[in-house]
Amino acid sequence: MNHAMNDATNGASDVVIVGAGPTGLTLACDLALRGLTPQILDRREAPHRESRGKALRPGSLEVFERFGVADRITDIGRSQVVFRKYFDGAHAADTPVDDACLIGQWQVEEVLRERLASLGVQVEFGAEVTGIEQDRDGVTATLADGRSLRSGYLAGCDGGRSTVRKLLGIPFEGYGGDGEQAMVVGDVRAPGLSREYWHQWFTFDGGAMMLCPIPDTDSFQLQASPETDAEGRALPPSLEGFQRLFDRHARMTGIRLTEATWLSTWRVNVRMVTRMREGRVFLAGDAAHVHPIAGGFGMNTGIEDAATLGRALGGEIPLEAYEAERLPAAAHLLADTTARMDRVMAAVATPGTGVEAVLD
Numbered sequence: 001m002n003h004a005m006n007d008a009t010n011g012a013s014d015v016v017i018v019g020a021g022p023t024g025l026t027l028a029c030d031l032a033l034r035g036l037t038p039q040i041l042d043r044r045e046a047p048h049r050e051s052r053g054k055a056l057r058p059g060s061l062e063v064f065e066r067f068g069v070a071d072r073i074t075d076i077g078r079s080q081v082v083f084r085k086y087f088d089g090a091h092a093a094d095t096p097v098d099d100a101c102l103i104g105q106w107q108v109e110e111v112l113r114e115r116l117a118s119l120g121v122q123v124e125f126g127a128e129v130t131g132i133e134q135d136r137d138g139v140t141a142t143l144a145d146g147r148s149l150r151s152g153y154l155a156g157c158d159g160g161r162s163t164v165r166k167l168l169g170i171p172f173e174g175y176g177g178d179g180e181q182a183m184v185v186g187d188v189r190a191p192g193l194s195r196e197y198w199h200q201w202f203t204f205d206g207g208a209m210m211l212c213p214i215p216d217t218d219s220f221q222l223q224a225s226p227e228t229d230a231e232g233r234a235l236p237p238s239l240e241g242f243q244r245l246f247d248r249h250a251r252m253t254g255i256r257l258t259e260a261t262w263l264s265t266w267r268v269n270v271r272m273v274t275r276m277r278e279g280r281v282f283l284a285g286d287a288a289h290v291h292p293i294a295g296g297f298g299m300n301t302g303i304e305d306a307a308t309l310g311r312a313l314g315g316e317i318p319l320e321a322y323e324a325e326r327l328p329a330a331a332h333l334l335a336d337t338t339a340r341m342d343r344v345m346a347a348v349a350t351p352g353t354g355v356e357a358v359l360d
């Protein structure tokens with residue numbers, strides 16, 4: 001039985017999807033390919049160009065194979081990537097990155113939006129969901145612009161600060177946020193720096209910096225221990241601050257970082273929901289679980305959530321099976337990524353090791 005199609009009411013879409021990140025876009029493609037009518041909304045005014053999640057794992061590529069876009073993704077991305085590690089500025093080791101296709105998150109989203117458009121569905125930008133009500137027959141979402149949208153089901157794929165989750169009153173249990181260990185992140189150019197490697201500099205008296213080339217662009221994703229104030233609080237990111245950190249860790253005179261097109265601070269947050277469904281409303285991706293980025297699982301897990309939710313809403317598995325399958329997967333993910341993060345932090349101070357400590 002096709003749950004969503006059977007339950008949609010007159011003139012309504014089968015499923016309203018809140019959030020057009022990798023999770024929402026995967027779900028929208030999956031449902032559209034099953035012949036359902038998704039309506040996908042995002043409060044952003046336009047697509048972003050932030051590298052964010054930048055490593056696709058084989059499970060995600062399998063989903064994209066089914067959508068017919070895996071080749072396009074691997075053409076843009078790069079699979080033969082080598083970590084180049086330096087300790088106190090000196091080259092220490094090179095190790096291959098296994099089992100991942102390196103590609104910027106915005107590039108993945110762009111491919112999925114194009115595929116979705118080819119199926120007749122456009123992302124509606126500038127559409128913020130502010131209210132949800134559900135009854136026996138469907139869900140009504142209220143938007144900030146005053147519109148009401150009726151659908152058979154609704155999926156909250158609206159990220160770590162999920163409005164849908166808050167509206168449902170579902171607890172987001174765990175720890176993290178302000179005051180936790182932080183990292184500055186961003187996208188920069190670094191003319192003169194080799195794009196053959198994912199550079200990782202570790203410094204004995206503290207901290208690390210990584211510059212990862214984003215394929216098919218001129219930019220690198222930067223991740224670094226932040227500069228701190230006199231009380232040890234992380235300072236906000238800036239291009240000038242990135243350069244000071246680069247000079248401190250890389251010690252490569254002559255390389256100037258330019259054009260910071262994305263600047264952000266990432267803080268450790270280890271949280272998950274106590275349930276992923278409330279009646280006709282489901283949660284998926286970061287809306288349901290957030291965790292350390294070590295190992296690169298956030299975007300990939302959201303894609304897997306979406307693929308399972310597509311099977312449930314498409315009637316391939318019972319609706320109950322979604323939470324039964326994905327809630328334990330989220331719990332495992334939180335434990336695993338926390339252990340990986342601890343290993344990275346321990347490895348940072350050891351010459352010749354680095355983030356490949358997470359790949360054991």
Ligand SMILES: Cc1cc2nc3c(=O)[nH]c(=O)nc-3n(C[C@H](O)[C@H](O)[C@H](O)COP(=O)(O)OP(=O)(O)OC[C@H]3O[C@@H](n4cnc5c(N)ncnc54)[C@H](O)[C@@H]3O)c2cc1C
Binds near residue numbers: 052127158162284296
């Ligand atoms: C530096 C960094 C590196 C990372 N590296 C990796 C990696 O290598 N591999 C990996 O798998 N993951 C990685 N991640 C994590 C990854 O970016 C996230 O897990 C991923 O973005 C989650 O996708 P999502 O679609 O669930 O949520 P999001 O990408 O956060 O998308 C949610 C969307 O919902 C929209 N929205 C929010 N509220 C509303 C509302 N009320 N109404 C309408 N729309 C709304 C937002 O505008 C947004 O577009 C990294 C993250 C960072 C910051």
